[in-house]
Amino acid sequence: MKKQKNTEPQYVTKEILKKEISKSENRLNTRIDGVEQRLDAKIDGVEQRLDAKIDAKVDSAVQSMKDYTDSRFTQLDTKLDGLAQKIETRFEKFERYFEQLMGMIVQQNKKIDTSLKQLKNHEQRITK
Secondary structure (H helix, E strand, O other): OOOOOOOOOOOOOHHHHHHHHHHHHHHHHHHHHHHHHHHHHHHHHHHHHHHHHHHHHHHHHHHHHHHHHHHHHHHHHHHHHHHHHHHHHHHHHHHHHHHHHHHHHHHHHHHHHHHHHHHHOHHHHHHO
16 A cells, blocks of 8 residues: 655645635634524514513503593593583572562562552542
8 A cells, every 4th residue: 555645744834824714714704603693583582572572561551541541531521420410400590590580570560560550640549
């Protein structure tokens, strides 16, 4: 068997160093790219989970505020209905009072008219 000749020099040249550094750089770049891809995937997963949690919290808060405002409006409607009923009752009382006053005024006017008719004739009655 023949010995193969080693064609590589026994010393390190500038070109060999450049090639080795370039190979190392390529391997590191490949590893860095892989790590970046895995990190991006993990970050995307975390972002999606956080977005889902934030959306759930916001939806819950919005629903809570909607329920609160709905209940407050319902309470306000109930109060306004009560006030409207009280005002209507008072107005009806006022109307009855006013009608009674008008009736009294009409009666007084009739009495005054009767009195005036009697007074018109007073001179004729006195002379008779």
